[in-house]
Amino acid sequence: MPNQRDAAIQYARKNKEKFLSCLKEVLCIPSVSTEPAHLSDMRHAADWVATRLRALGMQKVQAFATPQHPIVYGEFLGAAGAPTVLIYSHYDVQPADPLDLWKSGPFDPIVRGENLYGRGVSDMKGQMTAVMKAVEALYFTGGIPVNLKWLIEGEEEIGSPNLADFISSHKNLLACDFAFNPDSGMIGKNEPTITYALRGLAYFELRVSGPPNDLHSGVFGGVVHNPAIVLAELIAGMHDSKGRVTLPGFYDKVRKLSKEERNELARIPSDEQYYLEKTGAPALYGEQGYTPNECTGARPTLDVNGMLSGFTGPGSKTIIPASAMAKISCRLVPDQTPGEVYEQMKRYLEEKAPKTVRWELMEMHGGNPSISDRDNPGVRAFADALETVWGARPYFKREGGSIPVVGMMQSLLGVESVIGGFGLPDDNFHAPNEKLHLPTWYRGIEALVHFFLNLNP
Amino acid sequence: MPNQRDAAIQYARKNKEKFLSCLKEVLCIPSVSTEPAHLSDMRHAADWVATRLRALGMQKVQAFATPQHPIVYGEFLGAAGAPTVLIYSHYDVQPADPLDLWKSGPFDPIVRGENLYGRGVSDMKGQMTAVMKAVEALYFTGGIPVNLKWLIEGEEEIGSPNLADFISSHKNLLACDFAFNPDSGMIGKNEPTITYALRGLAYFELRVSGPPNDLHSGVFGGVVHNPAIVLAELIAGMHDSKGRVTLPGFYDKVRKLSKEERNELARIPSDEQYYLEKTGAPALYGEQGYTPNECTGARPTLDVNGMLSGFTGPGSKTIIPASAMAKISCRLVPDQTPGEVYEQMKRYLEEKAPKTVRWELMEMHGGNPSISDRDNPGVRAFADALETVWGARPYFKREGGSIPVVGMMQSLLGVESVIGGFGLPDDNFHAPNEKLHLPTWYRGIEALVHFFLNLNP
Numbered sequence: 032m033p034n035q036r037d038a039a040i041q042y043a044r045k046n047k048e049k050f051l052s053c054l055k056e057v058l059c060i061p062s063v064s065t066e067p068a069h070l071s072d073m074r075h076a077a078d079w080v081a082t083r084l085r086a087l088g089m090q091k092v093q094a095f096a097t098p099q100h101p102i103v104y105g106e107f108l109g110a111a112g113a114p115t116v117l118i119y120s121h122y123d124v125q126p127a128d129p130l131d132l133w134k135s136g137p138f139d140p141i142v143r144g145e146n147l148y149g150r151g152v153s154d155m156k157g158q159m160t161a162v163m164k165a166v167e168a169l170y171f172t173g174g175i176p177v178n179l180k181w182l183i184e185g186e187e188e189i190g191s192p193n194l195a196d197f198i199s200s201h202k203n204l205l206a207c208d209f210a211f212n213p214d215s216g217m218i219g220k221n222e223p224t225i226t227y228a229l230r231g232l233a234y235f236e237l238r239v240s241g242p243p244n245d246l247h248s249g250v251f252g253g254v255v256h257n258p259a260i261v262l263a264e265l266i267a268g269m270h271d272s273k274g275r276v277t278l279p280g281f282y283d284k285v286r287k288l289s290k291e292e293r294n295e296l297a298r299i300p301s302d303e304q305y306y307l308e309k310t311g312a313p314a315l316y317g318e319q320g321y322t323p324n325e326c327t328g329a330r331p332t333l334d335v336n337g338m339l340s341g342f343t344g345p346g347s348k349t350i351i352p353a354s355a356m357a358k359i360s361c362r363l364v365p366d367q368t369p370g371e372v373y374e375q376m377k378r379y380l381e382e383k384a385p386k387t388v389r390w391e392l393m394e395m396h397g398g399n400p401s402i403s404d405r406d407n408p409g410v411r412a413f414a415d416a417l418e419t420v421w422g423a424r425p426y427f428k429r430e431g432g433s434i435p436v437v438g439m440m441q442s443l444l445g446v447e448s449v450i451g452g453f454g455l456p457d458d459n460f461h462a463p464n465e466k467l468h469l470p471t472w473y474r475g476i477e478a479l480v481h482f483f484l485n486l487n488p
Numbered sequence: 489m490p491n492q493r494d495a496a497i498q499y500a501r502k503n504k505e506k507f508l509s510c511l512k513e514v515l516c517i518p519s520v521s522t523e524p525a526h527l528s529d530m531r532h533a534a535d536w537v538a539t540r541l542r543a544l545g546m547q548k549v550q551a552f553a554t555p556q557h558p559i560v561y562g563e564f565l566g567a568a569g570a571p572t573v574l575i576y577s578h579y580d581v582q583p584a585d586p587l588d589l590w591k592s593g594p595f596d597p598i599v600r601g602e603n604l605y606g607r608g609v610s611d612m613k614g615q616m617t618a619v620m621k622a623v624e625a626l627y628f629t630g631g632i633p634v635n636l637k638w639l640i641e642g643e644e645e646i647g648s649p650n651l652a653d654f655i656s657s658h659k660n661l662l663a664c665d666f667a668f669n670p671d672s673g674m675i676g677k678n679e680p681t682i683t684y685a686l687r688g689l690a691y692f693e694l695r696v697s698g699p700p701n702d703l704h705s706g707v708f709g710g711v712v713h714n715p716a717i718v719l720a721e722l723i724a725g726m727h728d729s730k731g732r733v734t735l736p737g738f739y740d741k742v743r744k745l746s747k748e749e750r751n752e753l754a755r756i757p758s759d760e761q762y763y764l765e766k767t768g769a770p771a772l773y774g775e776q777g778y779t780p781n782e783c784t785g786a787r788p789t790l791d792v793n794g795m796l797s798g799f800t801g802p803g804s805k806t807i808i809p810a811s812a813m814a815k816i817s818c819r820l821v822p823d824q825t826p827g828e829v830y831e832q833m834k835r836y837l838e839e840k841a842p843k844t845v846r847w848e849l850m851e852m853h854g855g856n857p858s859i860s861d862r863d864n865p866g867v868r869a870f871a872d873a874l875e876t877v878w879g880a881r882p883y884f885k886r887e888g889g890s891i892p893v894v895g896m897m898q899s900l901l902g903v904e905s906v907i908g909g910f911g912l913p914d915d916n917f918h919a920p921n922e923k924l925h926l927p928t929w930y931r932g933i934e935a936l937v938h939f940f941l942n943l944n945p
Contacts, residue, residue, distance in 0.1 A: 065803035126805060132701070189803060230706060234804050243768040244589070245919040248791045249687060249889030252819045253783030254763045256773035259792035259814070260727065266717060267724035306711045311700045316713035316844040326710035334705045335716035336807050341794035342815060346522035346646060347691050347852045348583060349817055349890075350793050350918050357716070358799060360806060362709045387773040395804045432706030433806075461807050462702040 038172035039480045043164065047473055051147070053083075054160045057122070058140040058149040064100055064123035064189045073185050076122045077101040080159075080183050087166050089181065097193035100185030104204065107179045113487040114408070115178035117207035117446070119436055120159035121187035121214070124151030125461045132463035146466040153458035157467040158213040158475075159183065161453060165479030176487040180207055184436075187214070190234070190396020191435055198443045209409040209447050210440045211482075215430055216454030218301055220471045223417035223478070225410060226450040228328065228429040229437055231363035231400035233372040234336075236393040237262070237380070240354035245341065248349045255351050256387035259340035262355040265390075268383055269333055269359075274318040276333045276361070278375040279382070284366045286402075288329055296324050299426050301456075309456045328429030332362045358395075362431060369397025398435025399442075409449040409486070416481035417451070420474050453478075495629035496937045500621065504930055508604070510540075511617045514579070515597040515606040521557055521580035521646045530642050533579045534558040537616075537640050544623050546638065554650035557642030561661065564636045570944040571865070572635035574664035574903070576893055577616035578644035578671070581608030582918045589920035603923040610915035614924040615670040615932075616640065618910060622936030633944040637664055641893075644671070647691070647853020648892055655900045666866040666904050667897045668939075672887050673911030675758055677928045680874035680935070682867060683907040685785065685886040686894055688820035688857035690829040691793075693850040694719070694837070697811035702798065705806045712808050713844035716797035719812040722847075725840055726790055726816075731775040733790045733818070735832040736839070741823045745786055753781050756883050758913075766913045785886030789819045815852075819888060826854025855892025856899075866906040866943070873938035874908070877931050910935075 043050075062076035063069040077094045080103045084092045089105030100123065108115070127137035127150045135141045140149035147157070169175050182205060184194055198205060215226040241258040242251075271277050288296075303315055306323045317326040326332075336359065341352030361372050373394050384390050404410070405427055417425045430450070437448045453475030459465045500507075519533035520526040534551045537560045541549045546562030557580065565572070584594035584607045592598045597606035604614070626632050639662060641651050655662060672683040698715040699708075728734050745753075760772055763780045774783040783789075793816065798809030818829050830851050841847050861867070862884055874882045887907070894905045910932030916922045 065805075066801075126799070126801070126803075128799075128801070129702075232706070232806065234806070236804075241767075241769050244916060244921070245586075246767055247889060247918040248789075248793060248817060249689070249819055249887070250913065250917075251763070251767055251784065252789040252791050252888060253787055254772050254774050254780045255767050255769045256771075257791050259795045260723060263720040263723035263792070263795075266720035270717065306708070310698075310703055310708055310712050312698050312712045312844065313846055314713075314842075314844045315711050316842075317711050323711045327708065330710055332705075332709040334709050334714050334808055335720070335797065336705060336805055337798035337800040337809065338716045338720075338795055338812060339797075339800040340792065342583070342585075343794040343796040343813070344523075344583070344585075346583075347693075347815060347817070348522075348793055348918065349689065349691070351791055352794065355795060356800070358804060360705060360804070362706055385773075387769065387771045389770055430706070431709060432704060456707065459701055460707075461704045461805065464701070 035169070035173040036484055039168040040477055042168040042172050043476050043480060050164045050476065054147070054157060055140045057156050057160065058152055059138055061138045062123050062185065063126050064186050065126060073100045073123065077103050077185055080122050083163055084181055087163065087170055095197065097197065099193060102185070102197050103181070103183040105181045107175055110176055110178045110487060113177045114208040115180065116486065117180045117182060117205055117210040118162055119210055119212045120162065120183045121155060121185065122159065122183055123185045123188050125154070125188050129463060134464055142469070145469055147469055148464060148466045150465055152465055152467040153454040154460035154465065155214045157472055158452045158454065161472060161475045162213055162479055164476045165483065168480050169483060175483070177483050180205060190398065192396065194436060195439050195443065198439055202444060205444055207446055209407070209449060211409070212434060212437060212448045212450045213452040214434050215450045215452040216456065217471065218299060218426055218428065218456070220455060220468055221421065222300065223421045223423060223425040224451065225414060225425045225427055226430040227405050227427050228402040229400060229434050230431055231367065231369060231398045231435070232360060232433040233363060233369035233397045234360040234395040235373070235376060236356065236358050236395060238354060238356050238391045239388050241388045242351065242353050245350040245353050248351050251351055256385060257351050258388055259352050259355040261385060261388045262340065262357055265380065265383060266335060266357060274316065276331065278372070278379045280375050281331065281372070284371065285331060286365050288325065293325065295427065296328065296429065297322065299324055299428055327431035329364055331364050331367060333359065335359055362433065363400045365400050365402050368399060398433050399438040401438040401441060403447045407447060409447070412485035413449050413451055413482050415485050416478045419481050420478040492630040493941055496625040497934055499625040499629050500933050500937060507621045507933065511604070511614060512597045514613050514617065515609055516595055518595040519580050519642065520583050521643050522583060530557045530580065534560050534642055537579050540620055541638060544620065544627055552654065554654065556650060559654050560638070560640040562638045564632055567633055567635045567944060570634045571665040572637060573943070574637045574639060574662055574667040575619055576667055576669045576671070577619070577640045578612060578642065579616065579640055580642045580645050582611070582645050586920060591921055602926055604926055605921060605923045607922055609922055609924040610911040611917035611922065612671045614929055615909045615911065618929060618932045619670055619936055621933045622940065625937050626940060632940070634940050637662060647855065649853065651893060652896050652900065655896055659901060662901055664903055666864070666906060668866070669891060669894060669905045669907045670909040671891050672907045672909040673913065674928065675756060675883055675885065675913070677912060677925055678878065679757065680878045680880060680882040681908065682871060682882045682884055683887040684862050684884050685859040686857060686891050687888055688824065688826060688855045688892070689817060689890040690820060690826035690854045691817040691852040692830070692833060693813065693815050693852060695811060695813045695848045696845050698845045699808065699810050702807040702810050705808050708808055713842060714808050715845055716809050716812040718842060718845045719797065719814055722837065722840055723792060723814060731773065733788065735829070735836045737832050738788065738829070741828065742788060743822050745782065750782070752884065753785065753886065754779065756781055756885055784888035786821055788821050788824060790816065792816055819890065820857045822857045822859050825856060855890050856895035858895040858898060860904045864904060866904070869942035870906050870908055870939050872942050873935045876938050877935040
């Protein structure tokens with residue numbers, strides 16, 4: 032197929048407007064997996080995915096029921112002798128709140144300047160659609176050059192609670208040479224990137240309670256330990272003055288960075304100034320002795336994701352709140368595990384929580400960190416594709432986010448994942464005004480065309 | 489009027505049901521002063537008060553407009569030679585939330601057992617109505633034996649922002665021998681109580697902000713100082729290990745307790761067990777070296793009244809919140825002032841807040857603490873009345889709550905306040921399921937009949 036490369040790229044360039052319309056279509060579906068109110072929207076999104084896969088000539092397209100949201104599968108196995116790639120995506124998105132900070136409706140996608148705005152456009156409906164569009168370009172210009180299997184779940188944003196079961200019970204169906212996971216991004220629009228390590232996650236909810244009811248802070252202030260203050264003290268004790276997490280044993284399993292890897296990571300052009308601009312924070316903060324790239328990719332962290340106690344409306348209410356709650360999560364690096372970190376958190380609370388309150392720790396979702404081989408045929412094919420489109424060798428980076436499915440692919444199917452994607456660090460994913468840089472997205476579709484062709488030269 | 493005492497007591501005993509109906513009437517009006525949605529309810533409550541005063545033969549009854557909620561005034565000056573008592577009350581109530589913890593509607597008063605339940609029943613519609621009913625009993629059995637002026641505001645629960653102005657500009661109208669303020673309570677149903685000192689209040693809202701938007705905790709966790717964690721650290725630093733407040737200079741103006749006053753306070757039968765039962769807390773907490781009564785009445789405190797940051801709904805969201813907020817208030821004792829404590833809080837934050845975040849401190853309402861003479865004619869008349877009804881000399885206590893108007897009466901009108909009331913410590917005021925113990929309320933009405941008669945023997 033000597034001309035297919037040109038023809039497929041040509042097809043992709045001609046159909047930009049149609050591609051964009053297709054992406055907008057799925058962005059209009061508010062597929063928020065964590066909110067029960069969106070159950071029917073989740074079904075709608077799964078149907079949309081199945082319909083698109085069928086339109087690409089996929090066989091055995093099916094939405095497999097799970098205890099929560101369906102997993103969509105489809106396959107094309109007509110490329111005899113070529114490798115089989117398992118494409119992973121998720122069709123669910125984060126909640127859109129706080130709504131009042133969005134400049135346009137989160138589920139009413141709109142282009143402003145070079146960007147398309149909408150919940151999930153970067154994480155990861157845009158990425159999922161980019162792969163579909165690259166396959167479409169190949170399908171309509173001579174055929175798909177590799178064997179494809181698609182595994183598109185609807186529970187990534189709630190920790191993929193049913194994915195491991197599904198993979199375990201469908202190992203033959205999902206058998207492949209490697210997985211391709213576009214749920215990651217690029218360092219910058221001119222810096223194509225391949226991710227080789229991902230942080231894991233351990234997510235908790237901590238409740239501190241004191242009196243059974245809110246109390247008058249005048250009558251009882253002075254004899255009751257305020258649960259909001261106790262929670263604050265417990266949280267404050269979770270870091271030391273050097274920015275290190277104090278949970279007992281937290282760093283015991285953390286792999287040390289080699290000099291070679293630190294040098295490699297130092298090549299990535301994201302210095303302090305970069306992080307200052309991308310975050311908009313007044314100043315950076317982090318574990319002493321590590322660069323920002325190391326802090327976000329190769330070191331574990333602990334963050335408070337939410338906190339609530341007492342009266343928070345306008346005006347004032349003079350109470351000692353009956354309880355206080357915090358959502359707390361740790362990002363993990365090899366070889367930490369969520370289960371061990373849960374035990375460490377429990378031990379910390381057992382040691383530190385005063386007897387003046389009661390506390391309860393709930394384990395929410397978790398995922399193992401992962402790290403993979405930087406030199407295998409899939410990675411090489413993708414690296415070459417990126418270089419063809421951007422004219423630069425990609426950077427190899429450790430990603431701060433969690434993609435638990437990568438660990439599952441490794442442990443359950445025995446395959447590595449090639450991790451890439453075309454989101455940018457300022458895409459506001461998980462936040463208001465999530466966006467996708469469209470010129471980068473179109474380049475990404477072209478790179479994926481090259482990627483699939485490179486796999487069957 | 490040798491027989492009026494018996495006749496008036498008789499009247500009060502015969503009309504218990506009617507008195508209760510009258511109290512229920514005003515409890516049905518959701519006069520929540522802090523919530524703009526209840527503006528018309530506030531007008532309704534003020535009208536109700538004015539109507540009741542007119543029914544008691546009061547003259548010059550008028551609802552004076554203020555920038556927010558009206559102040560109702562009325563007077564009876566027909567008792568020549570008798571002292572003039574300025575009766576203070578407030579017709580506004582605290583917000584009712586959290587609604588789901590109420591066993592019956594907060595504005596749908598209902599009797600269960602010996603108690604009447606409803607928002608404001610103890611604080612202080614029940615107390616206000618008790619005075620009205622005592623005056624009614626006198627009015628219909630020979631006449632009111634003292635001169636009365638009523639000052640009934642609608643902004644107590646939001647810090648009485650317009651009361652000082654009103655008092656200052658109506659000094660002649662309000663001129664009196666002393667004030668009677670029933671916005672306090674009893675130690676227990678068998679322990680009549682007179683309050684001689686009140687704590688003041690300094691209420692703040694503290695906002696800590698970092699990045700302009702919520703950030704993905706995976707991508708940026710490790711380089712951004714989490715505003716919720718910074719807020720927790722700042723709050724945690726506000727107490728030392730001995731339960732003392734660390735704001736610079738916080739204790740400088742605090743009056744030391746004399747041995748005599750400590751002994752007097754030690755007579756009050758509310759020990760650790762009492763506070764454990766009344767609060768339901770797992771264990772007590774407080775400033776080392778002071779008894780519970782001293783901690784709540786004679787020592788200043790700092791409490792968090794509310795705290796909010798990030799994602800607090802069901803499920804999980806992996807963000808670094810852009811900001812975090814806490815409502816923080818201090819109870820003050822003589823001779824602290826809210827203005828000085830605000831400056832201390834500001835200095836604390838200037839010294840402790842890291843450069844990795846921005847912060848903003850808003851001064852909400854405040855009130856001076858007060859302490860008054862334990863031996864004047866008004867206090868004696870009230871003490872005798874309590875002894876007549878309960879058969880026991882009252883306890884003299886320092887109240888932990890704030891009644892800023894007592895300070896205003898002292899500084900603007902030059903009069904002391906007699907402070908009493910018939911609420912009990914477990915009335916759940918400012919909390920769900922606020923209640924009033926009806927047998928105590930009926931006794932209170934009788935005590936007030938004696939009080940007014942004692943003032944003109």
